Amino acid sequence: MPRTALVYSSRFEQFSYGSQHPFQLHRYGLALELLEAYGLLDLPGMERRDCAPVTDEQILSFHTPAYLKRLKEFSASDEPRADFMFGLGDADCPVFKGLYDYAALGAGATLEACRLIEEERFESVLSLAGGWHHGHPARASGFCYLNDAVIAINWLRERGRRVAYLDLDAHHGDGVQEGFYADDQVLTISLHESGVYFFPGTGFEDETGIERGQGYSVNLPLLAHTDDPLYMRAFDEVVYPLLAAFNPDIIVAQIGADAFRTDPLTRLEITTHSYAYIMRKLQALQIPWVALGGGGYDLMNTARAWTIAWGAMNKVALPPRLPAAFVKKIRQQGYPHTMLLDALHWADEHDRGLALDALERSINVIKKQIFPVIIGGELAVLL
Numbered sequence: 001m002p003r004t005a006l007v008y009s010s011r012f013e014q015f016s017y018g019s020q021h022p023f024q025l026h027r028y029g030l031a032l033e034l035l036e037a038y039g040l041l042d043l044p045g046m047e048r049r050d051c052a053p054v055t056d057e058q059i060l061s062f063h064t065p066a067y068l069k070r071l072k073e074f075s076a077s078d079e080p081r082a083d084f085m086f087g088l089g090d091a092d093c094p095v096f097k098g099l100y101d102y103a104a105l106g107a108g109a110t111l112e113a114c115r116l117i118e119e120e121r122f123e124s125v126l127s128l129a130g131g132w133h134h135g136h137p138a139r140a141s142g143f144c145y146l147n148d149a150v151i152a153i154n155w156l157r158e159r160g161r162r163v164a165y166l167d168l169d170a171h172h173g174d175g176v177q178e179g180f181y182a183d184d185q186v187l188t189i190s191l192h193e194s195g196v197y198f199f200p201g202t203g204f205e206d207e208t209g210i211e212r213g214q215g216y217s218v219n220l221p222l223l224a225h226t227d228d229p230l231y232m233r234a235f236d237e238v239v240y241p242l243l244a245a246f247n248p249d250i251i252v253a254q255i256g257a258d259a260f261r262t263d264p265l266t267r268l269e270i271t272t273h274s275y276a277y278i279m280r281k282l283q284a285l286q287i288p289w290v291a292l293g294g295g296g297y298d299l300m301n302t303a304r305a306w307t308i309a310w311g312a313m314n315k316v317a318l319p320p321r322l323p324a325a326f327v328k329k330i331r332q333q334g335y336p337h338t339m340l341l342d343a344l345h346w347a348d349e350h351d352r353g354l355a356l357d358a359l360e361r362s363i364n365v366i367k368k369q370i371f372p373v374i375i376g377g378e379l380a381v382l383l
Contacts, residue, residue, distance in 0.1 A: 001043065001044050001045030001046075001314065001315070002045055002123045002124060002313065002314060002315060003045050003046075003121070003122050003123050004043075004045060004046045004047075004122060004123060004124050004125065004126075004310075004313050004314050005046065005047045005048070005049050005113070005116050005122050005125045005126075006035075006041070006046065006047075006048050006049070006125075006126050006128075006310065007048075007049045007050075007051055007109045007110075007112050007113045007116070007125060007126065007127040007128075008028065008032070008048070008050075008051075008109065008127070008128050008129065009050050009051050009105060009109065009129075011105060012025055012028055012102070012105065012106070012129050013025060013026070013028070013029065014098070015096070015098055015099075015101075015102040016096065017094055017096070017143070018094055018096070021094065021143075022143075022264070022265060022297045023143045023295075023297070024299060026299075027296070027299045027302045027303065028128050028129065030299055030300070030302075030303045031128060031302060031303040031306045031307065032128075033303075033326065033329070034303045034304070034307050034322070034326060035306070035307055035310060037322075037323040037325060037326040038307060038311070038318060038319075038323060040307065040310055040311065040314065040316065043314050043316070045314065046314060047122075049112060049116065051105065051108045051109040051111075051112040051127075052105075052108050052112070053101065053104035053105045053107070053108045054104050054107040054108045054111055054146075054148075054151055056068060058107075058111065058151055058154075058155065059104070059107070059146060059151060061150075061151060061154040061155070062135075062137055062147055062150045062151055062154060062179055063135075063137050063138070063146065063147070064137050064138040066086075066138065067086055067137065067138040067139070070083055070086050070088065071086075071088070071099065071100050071103070071140075071145060071146075072100045074088055074089075074095045074099060074100075075095075075097070075098060075099040075100035075101065076097075076100075077095075077097070078097060080095065081095045082095065085139075086138060086139055086140060087136075087139040087140035087141050088140050092141070092142055092143055093140040093141065093142075093143065093144070093145065099145065100145075102145075103132075103145040103146040104146065105129075106129045106130060106132065106146070106148055107130075107132075107146045107147075107148035107151050107152070109127045109128075109129050109130055109148070110127050110129075110130035110131075110148035110149060110151070110152045110290070110292055111148070111151060111152045111155055112127070113125040113126070113127040113130065113152070113290045113292075114152040114153075114155060114156055114250070114252070114290055115155075117250055117288045117289075117290060118156060118159060118161065118250070122288070123288055123313075124283070124288065124289050124290070124291070124313040125289075125290045125291070126290075126291045126293075126306070126309060126310050126313060127290065127291070127292050127293065128293045128306060129293060130148050130149065130254075130290075130292030130293055130294075131148070131149065131169065131254040131255070131256060131292035131293050131294030131295070132144035132145065132146060132147055132148050132149070132175075133147065133149060133167060133169060133171075133173035133174070133175050133176045133254055133294070134147075134171070134173075134174060134175050134200060135147030135148075135150070135175045136174075136175050136178060137178075141174075141175070141200065142171060142199060142200060143295075144175065147175045147176065147179065148292070149165060149173075149175075149176050149179075149252055149254065149292060150175065150176055150179035150180070152252065152290075153165060153176075153179070153180070153186060153252060154179075156249075156250060157183075157185060157186065161185075161248075161249040161250055162185050162186070162246070162247075162248045162249050163185070163186045163187075163248050163249065163250055163251075163252060164186075164187045164188075164189070164242075164243055164246055164248040164250075164251045164252070164287075165180070165186060165187070165188045165189070165251075165252045165253075165254075166189050166190075166239065166243070166251060166252070166253040166254070166282075167188070167189065167190040167191065167192065167253075167254045167256075167294075168191055168253065168254060168255050168256060168259065168275075168278065168294070169190075169192060169254050169255075169256030169258060169259070169294045169295045170192055170193045170256065170258040170259040170263065170265075170266040170268050170295065171192055171193070171198070171199055171200060171256075171258070171266075171295060172190050172192040172195055172200055172202050172203030172219065172221075173188065173190045173192070173203075173254060174200045174202045174203065176188055176190075176254075177190065177202075177203075177207065177217055177219075180213065180216070180217075181209050181210055181213050181217055182209065182210050182211040182212055182213040183212065183213045183216065184212040184213055184215075184216050186213075186216065187216050187218070187242065187243075187246045187248065187374065188216065188217050188218065189218040189219075189220075189238075189239055189242060189243075190203055190218070190219050190220070191220045191222060191231070191234055191235070191239065191259075192219075192220070192221060192222065192259075193221070193222055193223075193224060193226075193259070193266055193267060193268050194221035194222060194223055194224075194358070195221060196221075198266075198267075203219045203221055204219055204221055205219055205220075205221065205362050205365040205366060205369070206365075207219050208369055208370065214373070215369070215370055215372075215373030215374065216373070216374070218238070218242060218366060218370050220234055220238055220239075220359075220362050220363075220366065221358075221362060222234065222268060222355065222358070222359065222362075223354055223355040223358040223359075224267035224268065224351070224355070225267065225268070225269050225347040225348065225351035225352060225354070225355050226268050226269060226270070226347070226355045226359065227261075227269045227270065227345050227346050227347040227352060227355070228269075228270050228271055228273050228274040228344050228345045228346070229274075229344065229346065230352070230355055230356060230359055231259070231268075231270045231274045231278075232274045232277055232278070233359065234359060234363070235274075235277075235278050235281065236281075237363050238363060238366055238367075240281060240285075241371075241375060242370070242371075242374050242375070243285060243287070244285065245374050245375040245376075246374055247287070248287060249287075249288070250287070250288050250289065250290065251282065251285070251287050251288070251289035251290070252289070252290045252292065253282060253289055253290065253291050253292065254292045254294040255279075255291045255292065255293065255294055255305065255306075255309055256293070256294025256295035256296055257275070257294070257295065257296030257298075257301045257302045257304075257305035257306070258294075258295040258296045258297055258298075259275075260272075260275075260296070260298060260301045260305070261345060262298050262301060263296065263297055263298050263301060264297050264298060265295075265297050269345060269347045270345070271342035271343070271344075271345045272301075272304055272305065272308055272339075272340065272341050272342045273341065273342050273343065273344045273345065274344075275305055275308060276308045276312070276341060279308055279309050279311075279312035279313075280312050282312070283312045283313060283315065289313075291309050291313070293306060300330070300335050300337050304322075304337070304340055307340065308340065308341075318340055318341075319340070320339060320340055320341040321338060321339055321340065322337060322338055322339060322340050
């Protein structure tokens, strides 16, 4: 059995974005219930680890002092507050009591996950509460207050590690890209719904990095209705060869589940079929990796996705049907799901044709602009 760790703190359940907000923190509890139902919380090679908040010094490796000061000020207040210059207090990033403590704890979970790889030599680690990839140096955005991935990767970079950051969330990982846009020791790859009409409006193929980082920022914008076969093709033709060629010391993967076809906020059409395929491929690379929960606003999809990821990390083949006792329990909560693993999904023929054409154009651009930098000229031509 591989040596793995699950990082999570029950303190996350003390916070809330609000009952009407899409980001519901009780999804963590739902995921843990499913992991337990499959017997995945007492595997012989795994450990469960708590976490501590990141320090101000660690936060300031990416975020500005002025932003941190305002975040703390608002976090301590009992009154409704807003500062739109810092992205605080709008519908996406509400202000609530203890906001700073929540964000610092989440970033601490991701840092602990990376520390377990770096210092304790775990093979793979899952942090349910991580993946706040829209956080900017001086601005909250897209439900994200502190950018946990950038903070943790900066910690790894201080130790001389080369890192590949892979983002599978339906939204472009703009904050993480910003953090390493001029760095050739961090390869960022983001597969996401195209930003032409979709938040955050970035993540196009020509965003390839600057200075030393030119060629180390990779974006694969996907049209709405991209389905399982197209998503797997994108991974196989772009992501997998780049990860293998870059050969990082560690992979940090944001494994958001909002690219699923039933997610209420997005228009991609993947299922657990392609998601499970990608998790197995990541594990097969045999590179130490950290998985961060990321987005996902159909809560059962999120629970299923993280269960699949944790199963892959531990090399456990999971039954395709959800455990009967779990199904009985969730039916009382209004969930109709009975399957963990979905059948391969193909989108409507017209929509799929448009998505296919766009994917092929994007792959060609990336192979011309990125592959020679990461893979090398001659081999890049063959691929």
